[in-house]
Amino acid sequence: MLDRDLAELYGVKAIALRQQVSRNEDRFPPDFMFRLSREEAEALVSQNVIPSKRSLGGSLPYAFTQEGVAMLSSVLRSERAVLVNIEIMRTFVRLREMLASNAQLARRLDELEGKYDSQFRVVFDAIRQLTAPSPPRPRHRIGFHVKAEEKGEEK
16 A cells, blocks of 8 residues: 555554654565655556645655555554554454464364265365355456457558
8 A cells, every 4th residue: 555545544644654654664674665666656647546746745655565554553653543553453363363263174174074984075075165265356457458359450
């Protein structure tokens, strides 16, 4: 996420967010956050992700990874940032619990499968299919598309 979007989420000004990041650089390694290049920022403006260069506040924006967002909530001092940080921690705990329960279920299923004969294989296979993560949905290209047959036509 970009710094300006996170500033809005945390209820602080973008410049205040950037200042806190500068004051706490040691908490933001490259896999937590990076600064966009001029070319990347211009590409965002040209793709209307950012309305104009003016909205960048005169500097190149920071982009934060999931870990950077969590760290950011610990260096900001707003009341809202504290609430966001608490919710992030609760979410991590819930995710860890869900992963652990799925691992326990898979182990138990393996144990049960060993005890029963092949007539129950269909049941075990069905349970495994239900507990397997769903495949990622196909991504659709964004923007103007030219059909293959239109490319060769002269207009």
